[in-house]
Amino acid sequence: MITVVGTGTGAPLPPETLAGAELVVGGRRHLDAVRLPAEAERIVLGPLAPALDTIEEYVGKDRPVVVLASGDPGFFGIVRVLAERFGADRLDVRAGVSSVAAAFARVGLPWDDAVVVSAHGRDPRTAVNVCRAHPKVAVLTGPGSGPAELGAALRHAFGKPPGGSLPVPASASGARVLVVASALGSAVERVEWVTPAEAAARDWGPDVSVVLCLDEARVLGGVRTVAGAPAGPAGWALDEREFAHRDSMITKFEVRALALARLGPRLGDLVWDVGAGSGSVAVECARLGAAAVAVEKAADGVERIAANALAHGVHVDVVHGSAPEALSGLPDPDAVFIGGGGAELPAVVTACALRARRTVVVAMAALDRVPAARAALTGGGFSCDGVLLQSSRLAPLPGDVTRLAAANPVFLLWGTRIPVSDEGVDQ
Structure with missing residues (x-):
């Protein structure tokens, strides 16, 4: 059995979670934050393939494995990879609070109407375009697609593009603000409100958990029945x-x-x-x-x-x-x-x-x-x-x-x- 534990957004890891584990896999900060069993092998997650191969060796011998992940490991997390490789029936998933839920909680906003997009290990242009189009977006960041890159792209989308004409906002506000949530759940947690230009001018380091992109005039929205991106229009090619x-x-x-x-x-x-x-x-x-x-x-x-x-x-x-x-x-x-x-x-x-x-x-x-x-x-x-x-x-x-x-x-x-x-x- 592989026990997958979401941690890192405030809730302490129950001591019994690691009891009996013979292999513990996770990011360095997650591993450093817990006391491992003396006999357990420790693997710091980097490239996934070697870690998955080692997990397979342990699972094949019915030796218990614990995987530590951030927040909710089933939300843009490692559960997908583990389920594809070993089968969902071999997983015991214990979800924590996702970084997205934690970030919206810190700023006191509902997020059932937010669009969540991952730029971690992906081309950030999709995340940027979603932020251009929607009033409430959460972006999961990664190296090369963090607050600075997001801010630089949005600064040109809602300000004066280099070499181009001045865009006129086509909504009551149009301007976006970025909420950069770093090291959520830790002693050095930071939640900062910045303009895209301010985000573009800073080096944010490796601790960014999530970036919220908000049109403050429209963040509350209305009552929703279906979560996530708004349903498409009932008709198009309008008169x-x-x-x-x-x-x-x-x-x-x-x-x-x-x-x-x-x-x-x-x-x-x-x-x-x-x-x-x-x-x-x-x-x-x-x-x-x-x-x-x-x-x-x-x-x-x-x-x-x-x-x-x-x-x-x-x-x-x-x-x-x-x-x-x-x-x-x-x-x-x-x-x-x-x-x-x-x-x-x-x-x-x-x-x-x-x-x-x-x-x-x-x-x-x-x-x-x-x-x-x-x-x-x-x-x-x-x-x-x-x-x-x-x-x-x-x-x-x-x-x-x-x-x-x-x-x-x-x-x-x-x-x-x-x-x-x-x-x-x-x-």
Whole structure:
């Protein structure tokens, strides 16, 4: 049997937990904090593979093993690895208080509506994008993805990006504060409230337990039925009447429906809406859980996008500037929607194709723009497909009859990043 004990967030380890253990595995600080049986072998966790191999030797001989872990070892913890290797029936898990629960308790906030994301041993961009999109996030940190790196990324998301235009917050607040909880449960525990810029300027050391990223104006939220990330919207491709817009300059819902399907916005993604106009695409991407940046050159358009985001209860970063110049300081997107047109369209598509990780979608009213946009996508390493969307909506006529009113046709192109093959590369 493998006894897995969560410790390290305040509750002392019961003395009987280690009684009879012949192998004790854990982090150095956990091992140093307990008195081990004299006959027990001790393994300090570093690389998992050697520790798992030693555990297997003991388990195979029915010799008792204790694994010490932080907080709740079943929450982004070692239980998953142990259950995969040895089977859940071989585990006796004794959960402690997770670092996330402890951190929210220290600041007096509920966390059933928090999104929890791990940046430990992972690319931190997912955690950063979740923090951009949601008002209450807990980030489990690790080397190279701690408070400084998180703060540096969010400082540019909610402040002035280097080389770019000034984003206008599209919510009542928009600004984030970071709560850095270090050495939770120890005598040197620290819980500090800092701005992203302040977090970026410090060396936080190895004792950070968790970072909370909060929009203080929206941290309480409402009563929840399902914990975690908010449920997705009941519908999308909203009617144009759901958005403030100027002279019908808005992506029509038929076009928006297919564009959203090709963009695939989801939790952890970053989407650009370039030539955003009313920001309808950016707002819908944010409603689906993605972080969204809207780029718009018209000053009244910037205000309109902010109002639309606020009306739908989401956050959108709005950059006032002209593409492609305004794109230079923005973080790389997973997906890009490009609306509008004009002589600069090929250059905009090219710039976006160089930066997008997954897909670029382009909407155009003019046939003349299609070849150049398609060439820009394929030249940027994308496969390219597209359709001409023509729709007719029901419209009333006098006498209680109905006709079909044709909408202006729109060309929609989408490019999907072609995976780079390593075929033929020397290994």
